[in-house]
Amino acid sequence: MGETMDIKSLVTQIFRKVDIPILVIILFLLSLFVLAAFTTISIPGLISDSLVRIGMNGVLVLAMLPTIRAGIGPNFGLPVGIIGGLLGMLIVMENQIMGPIGFFVAVVISIGFNLIFGWIYAWLLDKVRGQEMMVETYVGYSIVAFMSIMWLVLPFRNPEMVWAIGGVGLRYTLTLQGYFDKVLNNFLRFRIFGDLYFPTGLILFFALMCFIVYLFFKTRAGLSIDLVGQNEMYAISSGIKPRAARRNAVILSTVLAGIGIIVYAQSYGFVQLYQAPLFMTFPAVASILIGGASIRRATITNVVMGTVIFQTLLTVALPVLSQVTRGDITEVMRLIVSNGMILYALTRAPKEAN
Amino acid sequence: MEKNVKNRIKLILLNNIVPITFFVLTLGAVIAAKIPPLFLISEVVRRLSRNTFLVLALIIPVVAGLGLNFAIVLGAMAAQAALFFVVDWNITGVKGVLLSMIIASLLSIFLGWLVGLTLNRAKGREMITSMILGFFANGVYQLIFLFFIGSLIPFSKTDMLLPQGVGLRNTVDLYGTVAGALNDILVVNIKFINIFIIPLLFVVGLCLFITFLLKTKLGQDFKAVGQDMHIARTAGIDVDKTRIIAVIYSTVLAAIGQVIYLQDIGTINTYNSHEQIGLFSIAALLVGGASVRKASIWNAIIGVILFHTLFVVAPSAGNRLFGQPQIGEFFREFMAYAVIAFALAMHGWRARKARH
């Protein structure tokens, strides 16, 4: 008797704490796994792939955290930071810095660029306080389009990077083979059993980034950002300057975005230019929301949970669903799930009463 | 006295900075591209008759305080869905166009209602919500037309389907059915420039309708709600309902506009035609001098002329200046996005200033 009562209260607790769309997504994911069991797909292989995708995307999702906590909402202008990361990688490749060290050099260069980009970007966002999400999105689009022109014009010469005919202008995708391809993934990688590999370096790096961000929000600067996001007047009455705090949040987010794309690229094995940065933003926003964050509140747990759920979903869906439908349904699913999640977050009545 | 005149000129310049900048830019590009003027003019005239209707559909939500309606994409999708079926049932010519307009409109009333409900739940965040709503709807659209057509929804013309037998082909040809159905009814030729009268009449008709609408009680309600929802509500206006009506008007007009657009183009890019339409229509409206809170018919017309002129000449200009036509293409994309980013930034800046 006591057992069933416990389960009932547990279930009601879950329903109260977790939002309905997230529950739907989790149930969908679980049913995909069940379906997978009935096919010839190797489940350890699926888990292995999921782990890789989680580690690959995690830092990009983490980049959403600082701006949400500062009260600006998810950073729809992720492309700004991504461009900084791309520049870091391109410079490493142009100068033929081979091997694992290239990864760290790229990270350092990207941080350098993103401190500047982040500062300018923060200045702009402060001027449009209240409309950040829209402005971010279109600034992001504009910059990607502008950089597309730049990729054609900037003086990169490495023959592996530029078009064979003409010798000017970067290609759409550049291979990282010989550079730092899968440097993190392979670091201390070990096999659990069968197809299931654990990409230690990748997961460790993601964990490390999460830990650094967690520590940061326990410092005075991080706490200031939190206060500004929760109650700007309280922050002001604590002697905090909101503009400076928000600027710090934006710069942190931009720097993380740059690191995130480098982690992504090393796992994927390719650097993607031109339109590609645009496709990273919405999945990252959706991930953190799926992890339970709202437009105004986010925690590291949201980042991790959201990345796990969303990336596992995408990994599992393709092989499983392609048994049922003809054609690649993952793209469509990605569109529906990620945008549906963001839509839900936008149309929720604000829980925080003033 | 002189200072007053100077200040007034400054004010006029500042308020119209976007169209002026764009005009200068476009002029530069036209000169750089060295395109034969007759060709340019005929292209722009054609785009006026083809694209303006869609841009005009954006005006009502701006007046009603909903900002730039990125969800007109849903109207465009309704139009395409209607056209697919009209082609499948082999209904040609003007009959086909009119039938698709009717089906698309009915569908759009429903879709517009849904959009309106959603936007009412996101007051203060209408633009980003309509943008995401557009992407979401695109996902649903792809789900239906890529996976349900041919399987769950029967389609008789199997040559319109993808090789797998499920899903609509990437391009749907309108030649033989409705391509040019409106254009060809009445064509006037001045010095080798073709002017398609009927679509232009549609545009003129919509301009007159919008002008009329804004002089009615409903139009007045739109303006009131657009200025201040709280005051409008206290005065007894049903704010939520008025906003939904504004969105429905916009979506239906977008659907009709997309039919006009597609009958001119002649082919439907099943998975792409509607995507860019929101972006380019909004950019055109903004280029014409509209803002997030103010839009007029002239903004639409001037915007289409300027924006599409640049559109036509950009690749050639890019080629002549940099040796790469690609640059021109990227540049016009950049322009579209940058103009929207700028308008949104101005809106955010003004809103922030108003608060202090």
Next chain:
Amino acid sequence: MKTVLEMRNISKFYYGNQVLKNVSISVGEGEILGLVGENGAGKSTLMNILFGMPVIHSTGGFEGEIIFEGQKVDIDSPSKAMELGIGMVHQEFMLLPGFTVTENIKLNREITRPNLLSKMLGTKGKRLETLDIPAMRRDARQALDTIKMHSIDEMEYVASLPVAHKQFVEIAREIDKRTLKLLVLDEPTAVLTESEAENLLNIIRLLSEKGISIIFISHRLHEILEVAHRIVILRDGQVVAEGRKEEFTVYQIAEKMVGRKIENVQLPPRKKEISENNVIMSIKHLKVHMPGEEVKDFSIDIREGEILGIGGLAGQGKLGIANGIFGLYPAEGDVTYMGKSYQLNSPMYALKSGIVYVSEDRRGVGLLLDESVEMNIVATAITAFGMFTKKFLGFTVYDRKAIRQHAENLIKELDIRCKGPTQPVRRLSGGNQQKVCLARAFTLNPKLLFVSEPTRGIDVGAKKLVLDYLVKLNREHGITIVLTSSELAELKSICDRIAIVAEGKLAAVLPPTAPDVEFGLAMAGELKEVKVNG
């Protein structure tokens, strides 16, 4: 005289706080009823109920009945009120700046003509009828002329009108409603000059002669006495006096507005006596731009070790003083602190000088509602002074253990009723939330503590605790306290001196033992007048 409106036994609760207790008023045809009372007395709430404003219904409705023209009515929206013939000119203008005067006067009551399209759609087409601007203009002109506003151009955009004209346009809008029977004016003269106010009073008389009943709310007592037929005085949500105007003098009204029974409390003695030569902060000609609580020219010397009270009616500026000194709102003036020049407009400077402010806006400024009790207590101390931190792997992070300890100490000392230091503050009662605010202030080691409205919305038991704690801080820790409050009783119970602010300036500094009537008059800005007249 026929009774047009009767409100019977109206009671209203806002989040557990009773703001109206069994209030009954009545207004006759063509009668002008003056409604007087301090802020929080319930005037605006009563009018919001009458006008069916949404805020009433979203917070639990009200008890009692409204009888209009002899019929019991249920007013659940502004539209319903307007249908009955009740009009209201609110304190904040309800005008659309992008519309002309005419369009505002006729808002949602526009005159229309049918056209082809509307006729085709029949009943559904009503909204598509064309606006008849000339007819609307005529009506607007007539309404404006009725209130003698011939100089206002009905086609001018409201955005470019001076404030006084906006007020008159609001009135024109109400009288354009042909069915107007009762007009409520909520502090209409607040933004007007003397002569404009005169104008307004004449219009009120004019309307009353036309048979329109008027409820006139104002804190300018001489205006009320000039124009009202009958007066009702509200205090603490109850009617404390009513009668014909002739039965009242200015000081009788003032006395009724503030009079309260106070228990004579014995305050503990001081270690060091206060002296007027020992001044901790000297304020000269302070101006603060705080919307709704403008300070125009305030000067006072705060004596070290005292508890100084600042009182006055709502909107007169008393809340602006502390906000301005602390830097939450833009301020100018000449302030010296501890002998040195004091920098305004910087909360950080204030904090570093040992000045702490507990805001009147507990939920908006004073607390982080979704954070724990302990974080609320220490957050400012951490960010402003780096207290409660430790070094960890090269970062300086906050020290959870030290925070927990400190919070537990203060919870015990202040008797904060909560489930523990980690409970979100949102869940606490008003009284306990206030204690958290005080704990936050104490953590910052203040020398000079500004506290505003500390017992607003708190039950009686908690009130006493809060006031006792303030006295303790003052006597045991030597903290100088400036207490701003709209409750005269609490100012009288613990303050050494009480400064009254009226019209943004210092009206009087009175000892707590001064008679209530003097306080009332000072608040109404009438003190000097009466003293002159005896």
